[in-house]
Amino acid sequence: MAGRVTPLVDHHKRLGARFTEFGGWEMPVQYSGIIDEHLAVRQGCGLFDLSHMGEVEIRGPLALEFAQWVLTNDVLKAAPGRVQYSLLCSETGGIIDDLLVYRHPDYVTLIVNASNTAKDLEWLLQQANKPPYRGKVAIVNVGEERAILAVQGPKAPEVMEAAGLGEVLDLPYMAFCLLGDNGELMVSRTGYTGEIGYELYMPAGDAAHWWERFMMLAEPMGLKPVGLGARDTLRLEMGYTLYGSDIDESTTPWEAGLGWAVKLSKEFIGRDALAASKGRHSRLLVGFVLHDRGIARGGYTVQAEGQPIGKVTSGCISPTLNRAVGLAYVDISRSKPGTPVQIVIRGKEAAAEIAPLPFVPSRVKDPVKRCTEK
Amino acid sequence: MKVPADLKYTKSHEWTKVTDDGIIVGITDYAQSEMGDIVFADLPQVGAEYKKGESMAVIESVKAVSDIYAPVGGTIIEVNEALVDSPELINEDCYGEGWLLKLSPHSQAELDELLSPEEYEELLENEG
Incomplete structure (x- = not known):
């Protein structure tokens, strides 16, 4: 395989998955078939390996101020334990990436597109090197040692409960909690399918354990492994944008219908350009x-x-x-x-x-x- | 992958079957399996003419668009109308109900250039 692989590549091969290159990664595109997997998520439950996505932490004494400066949405409106959709924009208002912000009390975790991880890191490091953030903000690429799974579908709560994660059923949409002895398992009620669902962020070494634990529920609960093919048809049915297809640096949030994630009431990179282009697309x-x-x-x-x-x-x-x-x-x-x-x-x-x-x-x-x- | 012994093949994964009034063309088991769920078949008009290797039809799976190339030059004499409503027949029975079209070949010489089942199997081994 030419690209990078996730810790679960052998599990996917054993399931007979077909692979595709995506954002520099060799990822499973389908197992039983895109339509079959799609309908499993709409009617039952699907299990995804999303370990290709980037996971970046912004830490340091000015972490929240920095997040507020580089992101278009208002990070401070998200209470600790909440997840917020946001954008990284350039000075000219083009979309560098769209991402999820996980708000911790004194730092944030960004979940970014696999194809943009390197670009985002470079951009964030560049901005963090400028005053007043220089030396007061750390950009930490934690994704290298992490794995990401998603459990999505009307039966997702049942599956989470059966896997021993019943406490996550209390999470409202766009909220998360830290589980495990050291809070090493982060679970959010989020997704890219339009169904009730959960995303699990964990140390790479735990990925096999959780994948196998969920796959044990395949027979009794009708859970199916789902590849990137169905992930794409599921998100498209919801009208969710995909970076690289529907949005990129040449599109503004206004024309992409993402203006709701731009808060002109605060200062941030690209604000002036976006204020000028608002309503003029x-x-x-x-x-x-x-x-x-x-x-x-x-x-x-x-x-x-x-x-x-x-x-x-x-x-x-x-x-x-x-x-x-x-x-x-x-x-x-x-x-x-x-x-x-x-x-x-x-x-x-x-x-x-x-x-x-x-x-x-x-x-x-x-x-x-x-x-x-x- | 099934490679029936009574058919001839192309490098682009079409199969052909010689009958009395023309040759039937479809895609191979390998091709349908690579494409995944087939959801649309755009077939040519009866009477259209194609040179060998020209795109004469398009098959779309959920993920991809694939051209179907003329195995030999010829005139379309029939298309499989059942695929209009049931393109999944190509996945379910690519050598039978999922046939694509029938064409009347322009020359015998091009028919002789098609791959034998043994040659096609060798090609698949090299692709696999």
């Missing part, structure tokens, strides 16, 4: 459904009345809806749900329509029921 990231047969893939042209109005950034057949859906940047005047458009697929125009997001209702905030009394 000419394109918008929207969802669309295809009426004709076919699949609209990233890069295809979107037209209205024969004129090009934008580009598809992500597209697939939604396994839940059994129809082609996708995300596209379109001219803002054509961005309203219901607007008829055409997607050019191999030279032919296919009828499509701008559609509201998500394509499938989100269940991330559904209440969690316990099987057993505490």
Whole structure:
């Protein structure tokens, strides 16, 4: 294998996984099949190895002030024990990365995209070297020694309970706790699927133990291992953006529909550019459904009345809806749900329509029921 | 991977079967397995003509788009209409119900250049 591998690579091989290169990593793209795995997450429970994602800690006496300076969202609005979606933006307001911030009392953990880990680290170190942060902030790349699993789906709470992690059922959406004798296991109620779910961050040496413990529940609870293929179709049904496909340094949070994660009321890198560009963007990231047969893939042209109005950034057949859906940047005047458009697929125009997001209702905030009394 | 002995193959993983009125074309077990869940087949019009090696159809799985190349030059005389509603037939029965199209070859010489089952198996071993 050409790329880096996670501590669980042999487990994936034994399960017959097919691998793909992603962000410099050799990752399982599918086990039983993308559609089968997708539906397992929507109807039961899926287990993911996400150890390729980056895990970076910002520590030191000015850790929170620094986080507030480099991130677009208001870190201080997140109480300790809470998770917040945020962006790293450049001075010009381009998106360097999108990430999750885990707020600890006196430091934060950032969970970043695998393909951006090296770039983010370089950017953060550069910023941390400037006054007043120089010597008062440490950027620690802890991801090298860590593994990440996700348990996602309506049966995820049951599975967590059966695996001996019943205490996490008390977590509301976007909250986390530290478990284990030394708090080495961080579990959050978060995910990228639109289902109730949990993400587990642990020392790399514990990954096999937890993977095997969850896989023992495969038979009795209908849990299935899920690869990056279904991870992509699951996130697309929710309209969640993927860095590198739907957002990058050439897109602003406004046009990507991520303005809710930008707080202009505070000072941060890129604030002035973003304040100036707010409300002035000419394109918008929207969802669309295809009426004709076919699949609209990233890069295809979107037209209205024969004129090009934008580009598809992500597209697939939604396994839940059994129809082609996708995300596209379109001219803002054509961005309203219901607007008829055409997607050019191999030279032919296919009828499509701008559609509201998500394509499938989100269940991330559904209440969690316990099987057993505490 | 199944490689039936009565078929001929291409390096791009199509299979062909010679019949009285033309040759039937499909994709091999290896190809369907590599692609994963097939969700769409874009088949050519009957009457369309292709040179050997030209893309004449497109098959899409959840993950990828794959061209299907003409194993020999010829004219399309029939396409498998069942794939319009059930593209998964290609995964389920790639050598039977999941056939793609039938074409009338332009020359006998190109038919002789196709790979034998033994040659195709050797190719798969080298890819594997």
